[in-house]
Amino acid sequence: MPSISSVLSLLGFAALALSSPAPNKRAVTVYLAGDSTMAKAGGGSGTDGWGNYFPYSLSLSVVNKAIGGRSARSYTVEGRFDEIVKLVQANDIVLIEFGHNDGGSLSPTDNGRTDCPGAGSETCQSTYNGQTVTVLTYPAYLINAGKAITAKGAKVIISSPTPNNPWEGGTFAYTPSRFTTYAKSAVASIGSNAMFVDHGQYTANIFQSLGKTKVDAFFPNDHTHTSPVGANTVSKAFVKALLCGGGGFLSGSVKNSTSSVEGACI
Template sequence: MPSIPSILSLLGLATTALSAPNAYPKRAQTVYMAGDSTMAKASGATTGWGVYLPYSLSLPVVNKAIGGRSARSFTVEGRFDEIIKLVQPNDIVIIEFGHNDGGSLTPTDNGRTDCPGAGSETCTSTYNGQTVTVLTYPAYLINAGKALVAKGAKVIVSSPTPNNPWESGTFTYSPSRFTTYSKSAAQQIGSSAMFVDHGQYTANIFKTMGKAKTDALFPSDHTHTSPAGADVVNKAFVKALLCGGGGFLKGFVKNATEGVEGVCV
């Protein structure tokens, strides 16, 4: 028969084991961002809108965007794999590409251009002296999205932001094929994914601002915004999100719909 001290020791261990979960705080959902330079943090005259998203959400935000990347190169470099390893159930991943995905695979493959097409088409190319198989833009997003959902994450596929729509002297904005592809990818990922038309909402705000004010937000070229411009582009994303009811971020957006510039479309 066990001695009384031994029984007390066992009871103490049991009590510790039962109370252990309460010793650790619950982990907040985390928002991850996957994109190019228009989303990524930069220094100097320009920066990406992902820098400002943490100010709009009550959740922690981890910005994994990096300049010069496309859906293809982000995949090939293992950057989607890194996020897939990090995510836990109910985390949210925002994916936004398109600025570096166009172009041609011939005569020179730059490692970023996707195979033309809206579905499962593939292209064979030569990159860095190696024969490679290149997928379409939607395929890269769908593959990453489904892998993230399999880990229990939610996915927001966002359309690419526009270049300066006042560049020609008059306002011009037409959604690129990557907006259509992004929307289609979100649908094909399934119910754990949603689409946000960030490009349209950004263009609408720039139109309201007018040429002079918009031009001032693009200090270096027609693609990359100043910090003030990045803040505007972030507000456009938040507006699109709020106008759609908040989606997976419902309840975590600090702003009210009417408190963000722009109108719902």
């Protein structure tokens, strides 16, 4: 028969186990991968990227890994996607938005950012910094990154690029670029753990409703990089797109209500 002291000791351990809190579920982190339109002050003095305002709309931690001047290609070659792949854990979310630096031509001079033309697995041979390199297409870079990220159990949101100032010609003009189509196709190739957000169209719609005078003031240096106020508006456009689509992977984590964000659902 166990002694009284041993019984009391067992009861004490049981009480301690019952009173101990259950281990906390790891908090989800949202990582942002993009160019200067998303990065902190990526467009020079008086500008800011929308990624710095997005955290105000989320109840999750946001880590902005966007870097000015990058394309899907250069972000890949520099190992920046690899860095994110190492960091992400199951259920984390990676938001990817490129396109402003992915166009152009590989000849006569390769700037290290231009992608190989094409919508699939095409490749181009180019010379960059005196070395022969193989260049992939825009969707191929996104698919490779997306599959590596989702293999870790994380989720991917691929967004269409935000527009340059659609009022700069005097009247409103916006046509989605080919990178919007490419982003959609990349999501389809990655699978169910990837989703598409048409950030470009939602931003364009809000810019149209605000009018030329207000939107021109959003672009203090050029037609691409926004002021802090403009960046905040671009961030709201992304939030509106999320909310109108039911939230997707961020459902339940967006602080705003649909009606509180300017713009209309499309």
